[in-house]
Amino acid sequence: MNRLVVRRTLYSNHHQPKCPWKRGFCSGGEAAAAAPASSASSGQLNHKDGSFAGDDQPYDLAIVGGGMVGMALACSLATKPLTKHLKVAIIDSNPALANKLSIKREDPPDPRVSTVTPATISYFQDAGAWQYVQQHRHAFFDKMQVWDYTGLGYTTYDARDVYKDVLGCVVENRVLHSSLLSRIEDTDVQKTIYPSRLASMIRYPSSSVKADDNTREASYIKAGLVKLEMSDGSSLYTKLVVGADGAKSQVRNLAGFKTTGWNYSQNAIICTVEHSVGNHTAWQRFLPGGPIALLPIGDNFSNIVWTMSPKQASDLTVMNEDEFVKAVNQAMDNGYGPHPKSNFSNGSNKFSFLGGNLTMSTNESFEVPPKVVKLASKRAAFPLSLMHANDYVAKRIVLIGDAAHAVHPLAGQGVNLGFGDAFTLSRIIGEGVAVGTDIGEVSLLRKYEAERKPANIAMMAVLDGFQKIYSVDFGPLNVLRAAAFHAANYISPLKRGIISYASGEQRLPIFP
């Protein structure tokens, strides 16, 4: 009973001329004039008007963007009893949605990976999609070591500090995506995919117009709905538009949401590398140009995320593979500065008065990451920026994931914020359906915004703070940073707090 239906036909009874003036957000008046005559009867309002014929029944939700976050929302809605009856349309021109790519274990890992936090893992488990992730390559890690080029200090985090088994799991993006798709296929919920890009969006205002005007009828019959027009000419009506289309969100632009943010003058290089031995720890070293992270991906492979200035990034991308491997090994080992001295605690810790048990990882000595043996994928570079939409919701429109916020990858939190958005929105929609609310109602959507915005902003502030602090090479500041490393390493309550915030167990950095 798989119900992923792909629509490719045009709808002749809703032929919309592609006028340039119709791009963007327009109010109902002009659209009413341009809309084809509905087949509703004239003059009076009937209970059942015939303006939507056959297939064109309005959808409950239209998810624009079928990436990881968009599909997470669809999957979560499909697996809950209160929301699985909702008619959902997914708009994405990615062919991977319609024909699922099979991911073979022998393939080397794709360089686009994400670190999913335990909180995200539990969301996936609730939705029943984690079982599919486990069938592919994935790597849990329980230790993390963070240090910088000055060699003045380091911090080791261990999952056992917070009495857990894992700090996180590194999974390829395509694995996450296909697991969500598999889960959706499991349920017999009907989802319709529109394989094209969004061209324009028209929101009909809900009007209290008098009922005796014929020409107006078309507009307020459709009032309370949003009309989405695709680039291939098809269109659909929906009660709620979810913008999950990434950092350059079309939904966000069309709806006119304002954003705040700035570009970091940094690019990130990502690639997959291979070791001769297995790697089960996440390593991050802050270099003068930006952090380099080595994340285990499983089967002796690791993923590199190396942030640096655009010039250096282009240099490193074009240099030959052996040179690149040497550069990586230097960056993780002796390049740019010495190793930090290992801490050997002499039994009593001067910070033990702050209470709590001493974390296990306080006594761990500094370890050198495993050497990279060869490059296992192409190198890709992309620019980094911070972006935050001032509002996440408007009438009948809501943004989730990167469309609402984009962060620096230095803590692997970006997609976890997006998954948090998706699963929270799905829960809020479920609560709305439970009391019969119209799901496009802005008061319901504001609840989602009130829950996610503070958490997202707090995380963004923390990450931006880190990025700024580490972008300056200044003696006293270096010492301060080293002191911060020591503090995080020795002050156990602080370390536990950091781990639980980064794992998603704690929503806000200061007030839990």
Added chain:
Amino acid sequence: MLLFPLPHFPRFPIYSCSSSATKRRGTAMAAKLLSRLRQLDTRLISLQHQRPFFRNARLFSGQQIPSSDSHPSLPPTPTPTPLPPPSAGSAGEKRQRTSSLKDHELAKFAAISDTWWDSEGPFKPLHAMNPTRLAFIRSTLCRHFSKDPNVPKPFDGLEIVDVGCGGGILSEPLARLGATVTGVDAVEKNIKIAHLHADLDPTTSTIDYVCTTAEKLVEEGRQFDAVMSLEVIEHVADPAEFCKSLAALTRPGGAVVISTINRSIRAYAAAIVAAEYILHWLPRGTHQWSSFLTPEELVMILKRSSIDVEEMAGFVLNPLTGKWLLSDDVSVNFIAFATKKAEG
């Protein structure tokens, strides 16, 4: 001069002369309280001459207020509390409690129908309160009618009437939950607005909005599985008669849900002083403190109509978050779930 009207205590005996022995026992304490209140009232009356004093006979005396309309106990359009619409000329006027009470009540609300459905507009607190009262209705009705609450349409197969539906703020969610809803309101404009808005969604376009009164529906012999009357009874001329009509509209074994405001000092401070005079959530004069019912009185008058109140909850507004919560505190807004005995 007084900035806002002092609470006007009911002056006439609450209980009618035909009280039985059991009622006399139960009412002894209430009667003592009333006599004290009556003394206070006399003093107040002498201060405010323009306050006519027969309007208090609302509760149980069975006396009808003489009215030009043939349906004296017409339930006017409800205003949920608190509600802040652009008022039409009712600012600061002292109402004449005459036979046109019904007209006044109706005129108050007709002016504000247009902005009913803007959930971030003047009716924002009402829209904020709506999910909370729907949560109560959903859980009590599902339990009573043995419906599974974990489905999107738990009320499938139930016929519900919303007496005093206004713009349909309660009727539409009920229809989305699967019920067959009839919305009844005395103000034609409200029915029009409700109709217009409900037609936007195929699920809610099946709601049957009628501009009529509960009494007329009883005369037509209509009956429903559940009767909702939220925030109406405090605007009704004769609550006892109104409850009798609600009871007559309910099938045996059916449910009645009534919400109103308690006649307490806290409610005076919150629903009248704060909502009408300080925060301007409601136009001045929307509510009269003396028309409020205490939970005990509501239970009594429902009992007289053979309806047993089974559950009661209060609504509390958290001023910091703006969220309404269900609680045990019935001192301001409260909602009661009651049932009619099944036949046999």
